[in-house]
Amino acid sequence: MEKLIITAAICGAEVTKKHNPNVPYTVEEIAREAESAYNAGASIIHLHVRYDDGTPTQDKERFRECIEAIKARCPDVIIQPSTGGAVGMTSEERLQPIYLQPEMASLDCGTLNFGGDEIFVNTENMIIEFALKMNELSIKPELEVFDKGMIDTAIRLHKKGYIKAPMHFNFVMGVNGGISGEMRDFLFLKESIPEGSTFTATGIGRYEFPVATMAILTGGHVRVGFEDNVYISKGVLAKSNGELVEKVVRIARELGKEIATPDEARKILGLGV
Numbered sequence: 001m002e003k004l005i006i007t008a009a010i011c012g013a014e015v016t017k018k019h020n021p022n023v024p025y026t027v028e029e030i031a032r033e034a035e036s037a038y039n040a041g042a043s044i045i046h047l048h049v050r051y052d053d054g055t056p057t058q059d060k061e062r063f064r065e066c067i068e069a070i071k072a073r074c075p076d077v078i079i080q081p082s083t084g085g086a087v088g089m090t091s092e093e094r095l096q097p098i099y100l101q102p103e104m105a106s107l108d109c110g111t112l113n114f115g116g117d118e119i120f121v122n123t124e125n126m127i128i129e130f131a132l133k134m135n136e137l138s139i140k141p142e143l144e145v146f147d148k149g150m151i152d153t154a155i156r157l158h159k160k161g162y163i164k165a166p167m168h169f170n171f172v173m174g175v176n177g178g179i180s181g182e183m184r185d186f187l188f189l190k191e192s193i194p195e196g197s198t199f200t201a202t203g204i205g206r207y208e209f210p211v212a213t214m215a216i217l218t219g220g221h222v223r224v225g226f227e228d229n230v231y232i233s234k235g236v237l238a239k240s241n242g243e244l245v246e247k248v249v250r251i252a253r254e255l256g257k258e259i260a261t262p263d264e265a266r267k268i269l270g271l272g273v
């Protein structure tokens with residue numbers, strides 16, 4: 001049976017120290033959180049970065065610093081910078097970290113409401129532009145889908161030659177404005193991706209561990225982390241990203257699933273081929 005890839009989304013762009021004081025902002029804090037997740041069993045770090053005051057940025061040099069600090073502590077971990085950044089950023093801003101030549105990067109496959117008056121914009125032309133740049137740089141996109149129609153978009157862009165197979169999806173479930181994290185919706189997404197694809201599933205807030213469990217049971221992979229949820233259990237703040245990853249590892253072991261190392265994750269995802 002294929003091993004489980006755990007991605008840790010350690011920082012995000014929206015969550016703050018007011019939500020959980022352990023959310024990392026500085027380079028040192030980001031490296032600390034990456035290490036805690038890696039030591040617990042994460043093989044991929046989905047990376048957003050911040051300035052020291054917590055402001056999200058896609059600045060290439062800030063990414064470089066953070067990636068170097070993470071690699072100093074976790075030399076073999078897979079770094080997956082975000083190209084989603086924060087709501088309101090331009091495409092140019094968002095794309096900066098791909099020029100550091102990471103192995104993977106996120107590629108958001110559609111526009112959605114993001115709570116209140118916020119709209120996370122990903123037009124079709126933007127998706128094509130991001131996909132083509134990632135192809136040029138041999139970066140494997142993780143296709144972020146917040147709704148079923150975004151899977152259809154990815155498949156259509158694959159048929160037009162913009163997105164390469166095998167595709168790797170991330171079902172982000174439970175964002176206000178996107179699909180919920182209920183089992184019916186999870187199965188709908190899972191059954192909608194092409195054969196030969198891989199998927200990770202991410203549950204936002206209270207959906208984090210139920211969605212993780214559904215993914216483990218159905219041969220998928222899992223993402224957890226402060227970007228998505230700051231609680232280890234109802235009303236109890238997580239001490240670290242590592243604590244969230246440890247909980248997934250415990251669930252996986254109970255269900256008879258082994259955890260992939262970064263090199264095993266590279267093989268499963270076809271990185272570097």
Ligand code: KMH
Nearest residue numbers: 013082084085086087106
């Ligand atoms: N921060 C969100 C607006 C991604 O990383 O690609 C977008 C996001 C998705 O987090």
Ligand code: ZN
Nearest residue numbers: 012082084227
């Ligand atoms: Zn993200």
